Amino acid sequence: MLTSQPTLLVGPSDWDAGIMPKQEFHRRIEALWRACPAATCAIVYGDRVNHAELAYFTNLVPKLEAAVAILSASDEHTIYVGGGPNMIGAARPLTWIWELIPLRGGQAIGRRAVESKAGTTAVPILVGGGYMSTALRQAIVEGTGGSAPRDETAKVWTLMRRATDYDGLAMYNAGVALGVAIDAIITACKKGAGVTDAILGGERAAYDNGAQDVRTLFSLNGGRTLQPFSAPTDRRLDPLQVYVAVRRFNYWAEGFYITSSRPQPALNKARELLRLALAAIKPGVDPASVEKLVVAAMKPYRCHPVTERALVSRIGIALEEPPCANASAALEPGEFCSVRVGITDEAHNHAIVSAMIRVRDEGLDVFWSGVPKPIKGSPP
Amino acid sequence: MNFAERLADIRARMQEEKLDLILGVHDGGHFIEKPNPVMVLSGFKSLGPTAALLHADGAIDLIVTPHWETDRAADACPDARVVGAHDVVDGALAKIKTSAVVGTTGLRGLPYDLASRLAAALPSALSADKLVFDAARTKTLDEITNARAAAGIAERGFERLLKIARPDMTEDELAVELKWYMKTLGAEDNFLLLCASPHNPAVQPSTGRRLQAGDIILAEITPSYRGQLTQICRTAVIGKPSNELASKYRLVVHSMDEGIAAARPGVAMSEVCRAINAVLEAEGYGEYCHPPHIRRRGHGLGFGSVRPGDVALDNTTVLEPDMLFMIHPNQYLPETGYLLCGEPVLLTERGAEPLTQEKAALGTIGIQD
Numbered sequence: 001m002l003t004s005q006p007t008l009l010v011g012p013s014d015w016d017a018g019i020m021p022k023q024e025f026h027r028r029i030e031a032l033w034r035a036c037p038a039a040t041c042a043i044v045y046g047d048r049v050n051h052a053e054l055a056y057f058t059n060l061v062p063k064l065e066a067a068v069a070i071l072s073a074s075d076e077h078t079i080y081v082g083g084g085p086n087m088i089g090a091a092r093p094l095t096w097i098w099e100l101i102p103l104r105g106g107q108a109i110g111r112r113a114v115e116s117k118a119g120t121t122a123v124p125i126l127v128g129g130g131y132m133s134t135a136l137r138q139a140i141v142e143g144t145g146g147s148a149p150r151d152e153t154a155k156v157w158t159l160m161r162r163a164t165d166y167d168g169l170a171m172y173n174a175g176v177a178l179g180v181a182i183d184a185i186i187t188a189c190k191k192g193a194g195v196t197d198a199i200l201g202g203e204r205a206a207y208d209n210g211a212q213d214v215r216t217l218f219s220l221n222g223g224r225t226l227q228p229f230s231a232p233t234d235r236r237l238d239p240l241q242v243y244v245a246v247r248r249f250n251y252w253a254e255g256f257y258i259t260s261s262r263p264q265p266a267l268n269k270a271r272e273l274l275r276l277a278l279a280a281i282k283p284g285v286d287p288a289s290v291e292k293l294v295v296a297a298m299k300p301y302r303c304h305p306v307t308e309r310a311l312v313s314r315i316g317i318a319l320e321e322p323p324c325a326n327a328s329a330a331l332e333p334g335e336f337c338s339v340r341v342g343i344t345d346e347a348h349n350h351a352i353v354s355a356m357i358r359v360r361d362e363g364l365d366v367f368w369s370g371v372p373k374p375i376k377g378s379p380p
Numbered sequence: 381m382n383f384a385e386r387l388a389d390i391r392a393r394m395q396e397e398k399l400d401l402i403l404g405v406h407d408g409g410h411f412i413e414k415p416n417p418v419m420v421l422s423g424f425k426s427l428g429p430t431a432a433l434l435h436a437d438g439a440i441d442l443i444v445t446p447h448w449e450t451d452r453a454a455d456a457c458p459d460a461r462v463v464g465a466h467d468v469v470d471g472a473l474a475k476i477k478t479s480a481v482v483g484t485t486g487l488r489g490l491p492y493d494l495a496s497r498l499a500a501a502l503p504s505a506l507s508a509d510k511l512v513f514d515a516a517r518t519k520t521l522d523e524i525t526n527a528r529a530a531a532g533i534a535e536r537g538f539e540r541l542l543k544i545a546r547p548d549m550t551e552d553e554l555a556v557e558l559k560w561y562m563k564t565l566g567a568e569d570n571f572l573l574l575c576a577s578p579h580n581p582a583v584q585p586s587t588g589r590r591l592q593a594g595d596i597i598l599a600e601i602t603p604s605y606r607g608q609l610t611q612i613c614r615t616a617v618i619g620k621p622s623n624e625l626a627s628k629y630r631l632v633v634h635s636m637d638e639g640i641a642a643a644r645p646g647v648a649m650s651e652v653c654r655a656i657n658a659v660l661e662a663e664g665y666g667e668y669c670h671p672p673h674i675r676r677r678g679h680g681l682g683f684g685s686v687r688p689g690d691v692a693l694d695n696t697t698v699l700e701p702d703m704l705f706m707i708h709p710n711q712y713l714p715e716t717g718y719l720l721c722g723e724p725v726l727l728t729e730r731g732a733e734p735l736t737q738e739k740a741a742l743g744t745i746g747i748q749d
Contacts (some may be wrong), residue, residue, distance in 0.1 A: 002428045002446050007412050007571045007604070007683075010555040014588035049409040050491070063585035064573070085672070086582030090575065093587045130493035137492045200564055207556050225451045228427065230568050231606060305448040305464075 001254055001310075001319060001338075003215035003245060004228040005049050009063040011212035011247070014093040019249045020059060022096050024166045028057055028159065033073050035155045038123050043113050043140060043149060044069040045128035052318035053128045053156045055250050060095040066136075068109050069097065080109055106136045110143020124149040127156050157322045163334045167251065167316065168358065171336050173210070174253035175356050175367040178246040181206035181214065182257050182368075185242055189259045194234035195220065199242065206246045213247040215319075223258065223266075223350030226306055239264055241352060245319055252319045254338050256354040257370045266301065266343055270351035271371045273297060274341045277311065278355060282363050283333045287312035294341060304342025304352055313338050315356070335359045381520050381702065383423060387434070390421070390515045394436055394508075400480040402434045402508045403472060405498065407490050408445075410683050412571045412602065412609060417486040417509075418442075419684040420516045424456040425607045429494060431472035432460075443471035469497045476502070483508030516685030518702035523608050524726060527681065527704055530610035531724055531735035533565045533603040538614045541601075542743050547593050547618060551575055551586035558601070567603030571611070574599045576618075579717035583710070593619045593747050598720045609681045612736060613708040613722030616743030625716050629742040632721045635659035635709045636740065639677060639691070640725060643707065643732035649688055649695040653677045656691075656709050668712055678706040681724065703727040 032042060046054025047066035055061050058069050058079060065082025072078075080103035081091045088100045103109070113124035126149040129137055141148045163171070184205035188198035195218060203214045217226040220233070223241035239260035246253055258267050273294050280290050291311040295303060312331070314321040315338045331337070337359065342352035353370035394402060404417025408428040419425055421432035421440065428445040430453075435441075440460040444453045447464030454462045465471030476482060482505040487495050498505075519527065540561050545554055555574045562570055575584045576595040583598045591597070595618045602611040617625060635656045642655035656677045657669040668674065678691030681704050688697040688705055708722020721740040725732035 002408070004427060004569070005409050007410050007569050007602075007609075008573065008585065010552065010559055010570075010572055010574070010586055012550065012552040012556075012588055014552075047409075048411070049407075084582075087584060089581065090584035090587055093589070131491045133488065133490075134492050134495045134499075135488070196564070200560065203563075204560055207560060225448065227452050228568070229563065232564070232566050306446075308448075309466075 001217070001243060001245065003217060003243075003319070009048055009061065009213065011207075012210070013061045013063065013212055013250065015059040015096050016249065017096070019170060020166050024164065025057060025059065025096055029071055031159050032057070032071070032156065035159060036125050036152050039125040039152070040073045040122045041113050041124045042071040042152070043109060043124055043126050044071060045132050047131060050128065050131035052160070052316070052321065053153060055317050056156065056160055058095045058097050059250065060091065061250055063090075066103070067091065068103060070109065070112055078112065106139025107143035110140040113140075113149070114144045125152045126150065127153050129153065154322070160316060160321060161314065161332060161335050163316065163336055163358070167336070170249040170251040171253060171316065171358070172367055174246055174248040174251045177206045177209045177211045177248050178244060178253040178255050178356070178368050180209045181244050181246055182242070182255055185244070185257070186259045189238070189240055192236060194236050195240065196229070196232040196234065198240065199229065202242070202244055206244070211246045211248055212250070215245045217243040222348060223352065224344065238262065239267070241350070243352070250317055252315055252317070253356050253368060254315060254319065254354070255356065255368055255370055256340060256342070256352040258351055258353065264351060266345065266349035266351040267353070269301060270341050270343050270353045273343065274339065274353050274355060274369075274371055277339050277341060278357065278364065278366065281312070281331060281339065281357065281359065283359055283361065284330050286330050298343055301343035301345050301349070304344045304350060306352055307340045307342030311340055313340070331359045333359055333361045381518060383520050383522065386515055386520060387421070387438070390434065390512060391436065391438060393511045393515060394434070394483070397483065397506070397508075397511060398481060399483040399506070399508065400436050401476060402483045402485060402512060403476065403502070403505070404432045404434070404485045404512060405468065405472065405490060405494065406430055406486050407494060410569065412682055413679070413686060414489045414682070415486070415513055415686050416683050417512050419607060420512055422457040422460055423607075424453050425683065426453070429468040431468050433472065433475050441475045443468055443475070469494060469501070473501050482506070483511060485509045485512045513685045513687055517687035518700055519704045523684070524702065524704065526606045526608035527610045527724065527726070528735050529566065530603045530605035530608055531612065532737070533562050533567050533605060534601045534610060534612040535736055535738060536565060537562045537601045537603065538599065538612060538743065541597070541599060541614075542616055542745055545591060545597060545616065545618065545745050547591050547747060549591050550588050551591065552588055554591070555586040562603045566605055568606070569604040571600065571602035571609065577717065582712070582718050583720055591618060596625070596717060596719075597745075598718060600720060604683065607683055609683060610724045610735060611681065611706050611722065612724065612740070613706075613710055613720040614740055614743060615720045616745055618745045619747050621742055621744060626742060628713050628716045629719055629721070631659070631663060632709050632711050632719050633740055635711070636707055636721050636723065639707045639709065640723065640732045640734065643699060643725060643727060645699055645701055645727060645729060647699050649691055649697045649699060650693050652707060653691045653693050653695070656707075660709070660711060665711070665713060673712050674710070677710070678708050678722065680705045699727050701727050701729055707732070
């Protein structure tokens with residue numbers, strides 16, 4: 001889900017070898033060379049907003065300025081860190097790569113990428129090139145000698161879908177923090193808290209449980225539309241539709257939830273549809289077919305605009321990982337997804353609920369869900 | 381000035397430049413130093429990539445992504461024709477007649493994927509960055525009101541820092557707590573640079589380093605209130621400050637005072653920087669008044685326009701009433717390391733009015749034996 005992007009990231013992001021050991025990063029880089037056999041090095045870009053690929057290979061989530069990693073097939077990796085020499089110290093704890101150099105324009109990066117090793121011709125590839133500013137990209141291309149390196153970002157997205165147990169542990173931790181945040185919101189609402197107190201109470205609970213970042217959306221009109229925090233309000237709302245995304249160890253978990261003291265027909269229907277969607281998900285299934293199934297059972301409601309074309313969305317280091325939403329690629333074992341069902345009668349009844357899942361060989365794990373009772377067929 | 385008057389100014393400039401349309405685009409990646417033409421033209425702070433099209437007749441089209449953001453955009457910009465789109469470039473181009481003379485703004489801040497598509501689709505478009513951001517060089521009454529509120533939040537944030545910072549807490553924990561606390565006060569975003577060390581080389585983003593007795597904590601506290609950023613720069617020490625640290629901090633504050641005194645309507649911004657440097661140069665710190673030690677002594681405050689730009693020797697912008705900017709000496713001194721000291725100021729007919737209630741002073745954090 002797209003949420004407000006902070007102007008500066010502040011949460012705990014230091015590399016923790018106990019969570020993501022160096023050999024896991026080496027494995028990922030080796031997989032990159034297998035996917036791109038002609039490449040001798042990769043220029044990998046990331047900034048505050050778009051950094052999933054950079055973090056996947058280096059653990060580095062740039063908090064302030066952009067960074068560019070040069071990954072070498074000969075294992076001599078370097079990261080160019082934006083913001084000048086004084087930013088090196090702040091970047092060092094964020095990554096396992098030791099060689100950090102101030103980023104001073106793109107030409108030096110391009111030149112470094114095409115440095116020949118032992119008489120071989122260097123063949124650089126680009127990852128995350130679409131996120132760069134035009135000026136930086138042009139300078140890098142100039143540095144390489146003029147011909148633009150091939151952009152292989154899509155191949156990295158494919159690699160990222162094949163989650164390992166390390167990814168899984170981080171995701172489950174994010175899911176736990178998400179659950180704590182949602183529980184705190186529910187408790188606050190039951191105690192009569194206003195919207196701001198409830199939402200910020202949830203954010204606080206997530207941070208207290210080690211969250212690196214928390215982003216929230218909520219509805220002031222019974223779930224018809226969602227909005228980010230813009231100013232405090234002590235309005236008490238029943239029902240209160242919320243969206244919470246929690247990041248931990250660089251990985252995101254997200255959830256839609258409605259808290260209400262009264263029966264909500266739309267909520268019950270949305271939960272029923274979510275169960276239907278989850279029951280249909282298994283390896284080899286096309287997310288679009290799951291959406292079709294849900295939409296067919298949706299009457300008298302129609303799809304909520306927030307979840308339109310976004311019923312099954314891959315999630316991990318990025319809050320929404322390409323191929324986004326209901327892309328045609330069939331689900332694979334090991335993938336992490338957010339499954340969202342939103343419905344509306346376009347009048348007064350609206351509801352969005354979701355679940356965090358991991359696709360398994362025989363079905364799926366549900367490790368957070370907006371449905372209160374255990375879902376049939378899923379492990380506890 | 382109000383928002384409508386600013387738009388009228390932009391339209392007058394469009395007429396001079398013979399533009400039929402200005403297309404402002406922002407990717408939703410809000411950053412303190414990245415001007416946001418969509419906010420200038422519409423007042424809307426978007427979640428995703430968004431385009432604002434200002435026509436010569438004053439009509440405004442606002443193309444928003446994600447498409448479900450239309451209601452919020454319409455609330456923020458009631459006079460605009462708001463369209464939700466799945467793709468901002470396609471949505472914006474659908475609104476542009478092929479014969480129109482188009483000025484574009486914000487393209488330099490866009491990621492290549494967006495910028496290259498727009499550049500290819502509008503090969504003869506002119507840059508309207510200067511036109512739009514010059515018109516937004518002074519703040520509207522609403523922006524000034526919001527800046528005052530943000531300054532109050534920042535000051536309370538620093539009070540909170542002095543109250544809760546303690547040895548063994550990590551920089552990240554302190555930064556997260558402060559950001560959360562200021563959100564409870566109304567800050568929807570915050571550029572919060574915070575770090576600590578007995579001798580800081582610079583101010584940096586927080587890490588997992590644990591605070592220790594004797595640390596000097598640097599904090600650039602920059603809450604945004606209703607889309608308007610305001611900053612204070614503060615320094616605090618854990619434990620009793622040395623006489624030298626206290627003395628050097630007074631020197632930096634004095635240099636800031638001289639900068640504030642120099643900021644008056646009709647004066648070039650470079651003179652503000654010169655006034656700050658003069659105090660430090662007189663004390664023998666001339667070599668630390670220039671790159672690589674220091675690049676600027678302050679800056680404009682977005683998220684909309686970042687005019688009047690940096691407080692720097694090469695900024696010849698002439699100051700005018702209702703300009704809003706930071707004056708922060710933020711100086712590295714060899715005896716103490718980097719020290720942060722800065723106030724947000726509003727230019728008035730009488731000079732620079734700090735928006736803070738209390739001027740920067742070295743904060744102290746008591747530690748129990």
